[in-house]
Amino acid sequence: MKKLALHWKIIIGMVLGIIWALLSSTMGWSSFTINWIDPFGTIFINLLKLIAVPLVLFSIISGVANIGDPNSLGRMGGKTLGIYLITTIMAISLGLLLVNTIKPGELIDDQSRIDNRISYEIWADSQGYELKDGINYLKDPEYFERAQEISELTKSELQEAAVADKLETVQKRKESTPLQPLIDIVPSNFFYSLSNNGLMLQIIFFAVFFGVCLLFIPLDKAKPVLNLVDGINEVFLKMVDIVMQAAPFFVFALLAGVVSKMAGDDIGKVIEIFKGLSWYSLTVLAGLLLMIFVVYPIILKAFVKKIPYSGFFKAMSPAQTLAFSTSSSAATLPVTMECVEQNLGVNKKISSFVLPIGATVNMDGTSLYQAVAVIFLAQMHMIDLTVAQQVTVVLTATLASIGSAAVPSAGLVMLIIVLDSVGLNPAWIAIIFPVDRILDMFRTVVNVTGDATVCSIIADGEDMLDYREHDNPTQTFDLDS
Numbered sequence: 001m002k003k004l005a006l007h008w009k010i011i012i013g014m015v016l017g018i019i020w021a022l023l024s025s026t027m028g029w030s031s032f033t034i035n036w037i038d039p040f041g042t043i044f045i046n047l048l049k050l051i052a053v054p055l056v057l058f059s060i061i062s063g064v065a066n067i068g069d070p071n072s073l074g075r076m077g078g079k080t081l082g083i084y085l086i087t088t089i090m091a092i093s094l095g096l097l098l099v100n101t102i103k104p105g106e107l108i109d110d111q112s113r114i115d116n117r118i119s120y121e122i123w124a125d126s127q128g129y130e131l132k133d134g135i136n137y138l139k140d141p142e143y144f145e146r147a148q149e150i151s152e153l154t155k156s157e158l159q160e161a162a163v164a165d166k167l168e169t170v171q172k173r174k175e176s177t178p179l180q181p182l183i184d185i186v187p188s189n190f191f192y193s194l195s196n197n198g199l200m201l202q203i204i205f206f207a208v209f210f211g212v213c214l215l216f217i218p219l220d221k222a223k224p225v226l227n228l229v230d231g232i233n234e235v236f237l238k239m240v241d242i243v244m245q246a247a248p249f250f251v252f253a254l255l256a257g258v259v260s261k262m263a264g265d266d267i268g269k270v271i272e273i274f275k276g277l278s279w280y281s282l283t284v285l286a287g288l289l290l291m292i293f294v295v296y297p298i299i300l301k302a303f304v305k306k307i308p309y310s311g312f313f314k315a316m317s318p319a320q321t322l323a324f325s326t327s328s329s330a331a332t333l334p335v336t337m338e339c340v341e342q343n344l345g346v347n348k349k350i351s352s353f354v355l356p357i358g359a360t361v362n363m364d365g366t367s368l369y370q371a372v373a374v375i376f377l378a379q380m381h382m383i384d385l386t387v388a389q390q391v392t393v394v395l396t397a398t399l400a401s402i403g404s405a406a407v408p409s410a411g412l413v414m415l416i417i418v419l420d421s422v423g424l425n426p427a428w429i430a431i432i433f434p435v436d437r438i439l440d441m442f443r444t445v446v447n448v449t450g451d452a453t454v455c456s457i458i459a460d461g462e463d464m465l466d467y468r469e470h471d472n473p474t475q476t477f478d479l480d481s
């Protein structure tokens, strides 16, 4: 009998997980689901992350050392970062275009927007910011009483516990020098970097440095090290194969947990949450889907003629479905690498260098969402951002997406920095927080798809892409292979 392709099994797991969560919410079993099923989802993400960190380390060392010549490495590195930057800026521009056209934040009733505006003015005043757009409800006698009421409310309302800790983390980071991001890339203790999933850039720095130095030592010394690195790499890839056998079950647990946590014992809550933020969510979704189904295929068509539209999706579907269910490009990385190498035919030399870097620095979905979120929040507070401020959004969203860890909700935390850069209240992340987990699933698919697209372009440019039509390309996670 023909085996069902892995991505179908994962999709079935997801659907069953959602059905289970809805059922358990109507039957009042949500705490059972959260206590006894959800932990398997966490175990799954832990397993994948456990593999991701050493895989990034060893695959970059082997990728860099196997390229063999520092000059071509430099050229490829420059190309990789350049193309990643271009796709990120494209994604942000698309987000800005959509949010400025649809204007989801203006579709809320006028009274709420005026109230929002007043609370923003109170906050801006407390921060000593000047209002640049000439509106000032605080000074308008007509709104005096409302302003008093709102002033009392805003003191406590936005500082929800759920976001307060996120604000604090970013605040700590901000109290450093402008070159702090550069300092953060260079580890002072490599073993500390290895012990922290958020320090992936440090691991990449070390791996590239180590790989380059391997190129400069005598071959008889370098060869055994390289063989060891390659062997260890194989072990981690085998671990991925084994974990992926159980992926459909784990994904069931993940989705059941995510939906149960949102719904509790009342499914109506999920619908309520989405109703209030429906236009915002739809704008983000429209942008993300356009990236996946239109923008990347156009880029691929322009630069890599060999890979057909359907072939690309067939090849990448295990990684895409996994990105969707885990919301983590780092956890998905091992599978992304297998899909790109075995299904798209990208040479290991390229993928082992380009993909781990992409998973860490290239987050097109995250940056698009950040652009939409900032403008949406400004719109709903009746704040017109100038062109200069929107350019600032492009720059900070690019940096914020580079700085975001490839784990669930990282983009939401970095949104604080983008809001701050244009003088908006960072605590507003609380407003979009309720729908964030679901949008995160979609933006992670974009992040992973973007990495694979760029990787194929680089491979084709280096003549290292050997794409072949597979009957069922997703059957790569085979223990016998």
Ligand code: ASP
Pocket (backbone or CB within 6 Å): 327, 328, 329, 330, 363, 365, 366, 404, 405, 406, 407, 408, 409, 410, 411, 412, 440, 443, 444, 447
């Ligand atoms: N979850 C995303 C990722 O891992 C990052 C984010 O946007 O929160 O790619």
